Amino acid sequence: MGMTKTPKGLSEKDKKALQKLLAAEKKKLQSALKDVDASLAVLKPKKAKKAKKKKGKG
Template sequence: MGFIKFTKGTSLSDKDRKALQKLLTNEKKKLQAAMKDVDASLSMLGGSKKAKKKK
């Protein structure tokens, strides 16, 4: 997915807005699915995604 930069005063047509919303929704679903895989892998290793190492 590429990045889209909007400048001040830029507006989207309804068609473009709906297409962008659909694209972002699909990307969000992909990322959520990937996060489930990562969480499952971490739990298998006995780790926690919130655990941080102290120096």
């Protein structure tokens, strides 16, 4: 995970609180993204498998 730049002048307590808030928001967004992906998967039409042609002589 990359480091997040914080504004100068914030105390360590404020930096930790901001990191905690950002982590919680990231979890919410990832959860929402999973829901969207699942919805899209349901809405996508299923691809029909092509029937294999038998190669035969005669």
